Amino acid sequence: MNKVSVIGSGFSGLAAAAFAAAGGNDVHIFEKNAQIGGRARAFVHNGFVFDMGPSWYWMPDVFEQFFQSFGKHTSDYYQLKKLDPGFQIIFGKDDVLEVPADVTQLYSVFEQIEKGSALKLRRFLDEAAFKYEVGMKKLVYKPAFSWLEYATWDVLKGVSRTHMFTSVQSYVRSFFKDPRLIALLEFPVLFLGAMPDSIPALYTLMNYSALVQGTYYPVGGMLKVIDGMRQLCEELGVNIHLETEVTGIHVQNGKASGIHTSRGLFDTDAVVGAADYHHVEQRLLPEHLRNYSEKYWSGKTFAPSCLIFYVGVKRKIKGLFHHNLYFDTDFALHAREIYREKRWPKDPLFYVCCPSKTDDSVAPEEMENLFILVPVATGLEDSESVRDEYFDRLIERMERYSGDSFKDDIIYKRSYSVNDFVKDYNAYGGNAYGLANTLSQTAVLKPSLRNKRVQNLFYAGQLTVPGPGVPPSLISGRLAAHQVNQYLLKNRDYETTL
Template sequence: MSSENVAVVGAGFAGMAAAALLARDGYDVTVLEKNDRPGGRAMVYETEGYTFDMGPSWYMMLEAFERFFAEFGKTPDDFYETVRLDPSYRVFFGDGDVVDVHADLDQNMALFNELEPGGAKKLQRFLDQSKYQYEVAIDDFIYREYESFRDILDLQLIVEGTKLRIFQSLDRFVRRFFSSVKARKLIEYSIAFVGGAPHISPAMYALLAHCDLNLGIWYPRGGYGSVMQAVYQLAEQQGATFRFDTDVQRVRVDGGVATGVTTSQDDIDADIVLNTVDYWHGEMNMLPERYRTYKQRY
């Protein structure tokens, strides 16, 4: 347990999830959000009886959500219902061709056979590699505890890291398997979710194909807003306090240590400041220049 108070900047998924975990562990948590509601990029817009997700809409990697809610002895089913989509999605190519990507892998194998000779076997080989990369990422990186810099330099971690092909582009990696432009586009499409492009993004993102074609695309009933509301509700249940319409303008720093924040309304002292806003904005607009990691040119 801790008596320290924490100012969390931003009520998006990162801020709300962190607030829930910190409040559970006994911290006095206040979440500061510039908008009038929670959600961040996952906010919901409602008008004339219609509800629109303003950000994410694909529900993938169910394991991540299950692990998070399990931290509180709960499951996603305690808050919302999910259904697997079939078809997962429809793709419109520039030449007018339209194809459906299905929940059933055999149907997708048939699709890839239509796109190029031996497409099904190539897809299976690629998905085997994609699944392997996913398991390495999950088991050896994402859920690993990093308590010191030495943990990052762990020899096994370095060896496993090379298997994620971080020094090869996704496009180059995909070309080893597929010759058809359309097949490559289908495989590389998921990179859009991390804001990248295949020719400059590392091949480790090939793991997204496993999430897409093996684990599937799901839909939370009520849209992503139901997921967002679940995390918000959980954070409040743990004791986190939310202040909306509160724009954090600056992180106050004294001697290299964050001491609080300045908002559009007041100054707030804090033992810990957790900034979950866009990284560029957090660095360039909220930190004193001497404490920024990068310069604007970077």
Template sequence: MNKEIAIIGSGFSSLSAACHLAKSGYKVSVFEKNSTVGGRCRQFVKDGFTFDMGPSWYWMPDIFDKFFAEFGKKTSDYYQLDKLSPAYKIFFEDDTITIGDCMDKICVEFERIEPGSSIPLKKFIKTAQENYDIAINKVVLKPGLSPLELITPETVTRLDQFFKTISSEVRKRFKNPKLISTLEFPVLFLGAKPNKTPSFYSFMNFADFGLGTWHPKGGMYQIVLAMESLAKSLGVIFFTESTVSKINVEDKSAKSIVVNGQTKYFDVVLSGADYHHSETLLDQTYRQYSEKYWSKKTFAPSSLLFYVGFDTKIKNVEHHNLFFDTNFEKHAQDIYDHPKWPSEPLFYANFPSETDLTMAPKGCEAGFFLIPIAPGLEDTEALREDYFNIILSRLELRIGQKVRNNIIFKESFCVNDFISEYNSYKGNAYGMANTLLQTAFLRPNLKSKKIDNLYFTGQLTVPGPGVPPALISGKLVADLINKHHN
């Protein structure tokens, strides 16, 4: 066969698709505009410190296992994976909650906060596990072509869960606001407010409490290196610093792409770049979705990120830390309802050197901080500095340690960078939110409706945001291409 396929972008979905397509016999070329493969999963290394610039949570290890197993490989062939104990810590104004590495420990912690709460927790997680099995083995493996994909013998009995919300289900069972925030937190990975997310997505709670939080030694970029190595072994060719500026179409067929000013011809074109940006590479007549369409969609948040090298160890923290010491609902409103810079931001702090000594020099700490914000906000150095001071003061207050004078360096990344580095629509960080009206077949299509041999993959299409869904998205689109072009 040896048909030639061009893949635009080299994020997780593109890497997944490249491996599957090469295995099927296609000649695959991947074009990445930046200097390293991996899309948003990049690494920043400075003065002996190593930071994951994008994804930093390793959830759903079974999805990674399944991916590599399809090629006769195991994750352990490429990287060392450690289960974090505890998984993470949540800071509230007057207390902390530590999420252990198994349900027994988590139940003890829930009982400490709200006596009797472990009983509804076990029932909630049992349902979440059932949902996970259905979601991962049935629903997310569908290509999003028809509403009938959601109708399976398993989902028919729980259709109500697509019309109830996570928020209503959690609040029905738990009264303590700290426990409510803890259980509503995982769906933030899906990019929407808990009161707008179908309760079926409680499967994220099973991913959290049931499957645990893991860390690849050396950081999340090890997954990219593993997938790149696998792809190369299958014959995939990578071109970095290769910007695609145009997809040329003739007779409803994508004939070629323009890379760094040169025209290159292919039989099939697949874009794993931002979906909105990918369509701007086409002449207007071939675009499926208008600017009005995109502007009306609910996008997952953008982020203000900081990468900070400290010359001391940080006390009283874990590898992953959530600072929920301000109003959860208020910050959500500042992202989704009335988009503006948050007055009292929640934030996430990642200190990978707490468990992985390769991430920072001896006696030092690598600190990665993330504030979720609305996409499309004004982004200035002054605003970044103001917010860094806000979260650093809160960090110092909650951990009882002054660390401001221990900063060796800090770098930031925000809306403007998401746009310039990743061509991200409005500078979003996680793609399009998984709300009821943006689930499955209601998301942008994997296959162009206007061009016979043009396909899309990634977090704006099915299944949605997150690293494991991106791996699945790559497989789904590879299967579609095989079906139509093999």
């Protein structure tokens, strides 16, 4: 039985491990932290259960397809609840846009805001559904080694309808004029790593998931998804080594033959680097075995980092839903400060997740669990004084629009930002979401899924194909494991003939 080593236990690492184990391999995951999950870890404090990273559960079909690949269902491991409203966007004290779970109700909401927009939204979402069908069921499952992979009739026939060479900004604004509707349809790309005028309109496929499929919540939090994947991996025989930092990859004759760790050397027949791609290349390999130079990475466009606050409040708060977007300031200015000026935002948009509105298990009785997130640029100088200043300003804005003063009722606060992403995940520049999905960083133009100098080393995660986000990370792990399984099968067949 071949040994496969997976570095990192985030979504892509767990997915890669599961598929590699299903391929008949002896799989070992090496995780530097004391808990699996990567950015999707959680922690508990006095009855509060805080998800540390991802909080949006979109594209439910991708999760279901993952588990179905092993004859399972998501419901075998966790329960989903559809949120209604899915989320709200706060533009001002008396200007709030609630997004209903029923898309037919959403048509009415649009029509009330902008006359004639209901029919336009129907057409917009029909086109988004087509993009989703092409993007999430055809394009993202390509390993992207060559443009010829995309030269199928179905893909070529639909290229014009994906609006790959049109920006999200110009595409959305060709349908709608009201700035609130535009903000609703543009906001998902804020986490794809560039301003809406630089992201291909293909990615309005996210609107299909958000507005038609709907927003879901895994009861107990996103850690339940990670725990389900852990259970599946263990059922498949995967071994998980916690608090075991990988310090190097031992290469002989162009092949990785071992993993150097804080607990010694482990033999291996193939490696999946599901940790930060830059870290795996620059810290675990000698220069002559790397795909890319430091100059290459410094020239890439990264998705944002974050300033996050985990907050416990000893009473319920008025005016909050499960997901809340505070868009009461200038969207374009904040995006420019993240992607072009690379500075701390002057007056940022921000997001608040309050899972205790849906789930009593994540906070003590009659208390509130808050996850507050500000998208910020990567590579910023991060300090406690800066964090504290933003915290006070964010709480003040939340109080202003809810009409509910709760700052004195806060009984727990923890912050997390650029420095922490570097420390905990070896994240390049403290990035939180990976590489931007710009046209020049799409498909074959992303960092390669395989190492060109070490024939049994492959990569997974948000810095390679298909890109940032939880569902793409699941798919990335699958793609990497498929390459591992193909390599080992070919190698085994070759050795058998000798």
